[in-house]
Amino acid sequence: MHKRVLITGAAGFLGSHLCDRFIKEGYHVIGMDNLITGDLQNIEHLFPLPQFEFHHHDVTRFVHISGNLDYILHFASPASPIDYLKIPIQTLKVGAMGTHNLLGLAKDKKARILVASTSEVYGDPTVHPQTEDYWGNVNPIGPRGVYDEAKRYQEAITMAYHTYHGVETRIIRIFNTYGPRMRLNDGRVLPAFIGQALRGEDLTVFGDGSQTRSFCYMDDLIEGIYRLLLSDYAYPVNIGNPNEITIKDFAEEILKLTGANQKVIYKPLPKDDPKQRQPDISKARELLNWEPKVDRKEGLEKTYAYFKTLSTESLYKKEHKDFSAYVK
Ligand code: UDP
Numbered sequence: 624m625h626k627r628v629l630i631t632g633a634a635g636f637l638g639s640h641l642c643d644r645f646i647k648e649g650y651h652v653i654g655m656d657n658l659i660t661g662d663l664q665n666i667e668h669l670f671p672l673p674q675f676e677f678h679h680h681d682v683t684r685f686v687h688i689s690g691n692l693d694y695i696l697h698f699a700s701p702a703s704p705i706d707y708l709k710i711p712i713q714t715l716k717v718g719a720m721g722t723h724n725l726l727g728l729a730k731d732k733k734a735r736i737l738v739a740s741t742s743e744v745y746g747d748p749t750v751h752p753q754t755e756d757y758w759g760n761v762n763p764i765g766p767r768g769v770y771d772e773a774k775r776y777q778e779a780i781t782m783a784y785h786t787y788h789g790v791e792t793r794i795i796r797i798f799n800t801y802g803p804r805m806r807l808n809d810g811r812v813l814p815a816f817i818g819q820a821l822r823g824e825d826l827t828v829f830g831d832g833s834q835t836r837s838f839c840y841m842d843d844l845i846e847g848i849y850r851l852l853l854s855d856y857a858y859p860v861n862i863g864n865p866n867e868i869t870i871k872d873f874a875e876e877i878l879k880l881t882g883a884n885q886k887v888i889y890k891p892l893p894k895d896d897p898k899q900r901q902p903d904i905s906k907a908r909e910l911l912n913w914e915p916k917v918d919r920k921e922g923l924e925k926t927y928a929y930f931k932t933l934s935t936e937s938l939y940k941k942e943h944k945d946f947s948a949y950v951k
Contacts, residue, residue, distance in 0.1 A: 798863025
């Protein structure tokens with residue numbers, strides 16, 4: 624019998640790659656998505672497979688799965704600052720009520736559950752690099768609050784189910800990740816810059832571009848998730864690439880990669896935009912024997928190759944026009 628895994632957010636960027644990985648490992652995969660931000664094109668190739676099934680369902684409502692379940696991976700959530708503004712209530716609900724429903728399902732099925740948390744639980748961090756024992760610096764009522772606080776609540780309720788109900792739980796804190804199947808127009812910096820380069824527009828750096836991020840290629844992240852799920856560690860683990868870069872330098876890298884001869888232009892820095900972000904991955908190294916393998920040059924080339932295959936129509940489709948609420 625194949626082991627059975629439920630993956631929420633299956634039609635999204637990370638969820639779809641997880642579906643691929645678990646199919647490859649010989650699992651029966653049940654994908655679930657409400658398709659608010661997900662795209663069925665990401666999992667189209669899996670539909671003919673007998674070991675894959677898809678449920679169009681919103682996990683903030685009661686989740687029913689018939690039969691046994693070995694693992695649950697909860698990856699359903701909007702995940703870009705622009706999305707949080709556009710669908711703030713859904714963002715809160717999927718992290719809070721969605722997680723609660725899936726923990727209940729895990730308890731019922733005696734399944735192990737891994738929840739996708741985020742470096743956003745550290746907010747605009749005052750500790751650098753961020754270790755798992757740092758409690759964070761989050762503005763609960765700022766534009767990112769709907770995501771950050773939902774994810775903090777998610778960690779709290781996950782630990783509570785572990786402690787009080789003995790559910791086998793895993794918590795991954797994901798730092799900035801990139802790769803094929805990111806949404807071109809979700810407002811995140813990498814698709815934003817590559818989209819601009821492909822359309823012949825100038826690259827928009829927010830603020831003076833001195834803020835930093837550390838970008839992890841998705842293959843590395845998926846490997847980290849897989850190892851954490853199979854480990855016996857119930858506390859949060861950072862997974863990300865510690866190679867830190869300023870957003871200004873990142874824009875220059877994208878111009879070089881794409882051969883675009885546009886320039887960088889500067890826009891106001893969004894409210895509560897974290898100034899520095901870099902994961903301390905000592906724990907993942909020690910517990911999971913994991914570290915990233917793909918350097919930024921290689922990862923960006925693969926990602927750019929993907930974006931080049933998208934249609935001209937999708938290149939010009941603007942999902943988010945009103946950025947005003949996002950700006951100070
Ligand atoms: N950013 C930028 N230009 C853009 C989009 C984003 O300079 O067109 C900046 C943003 O202000 C932030 C960083 O890039 O400092 C990463 O933004 P993203 O939305 O990808 O994710 P975050 O890590 O902030 O959640």
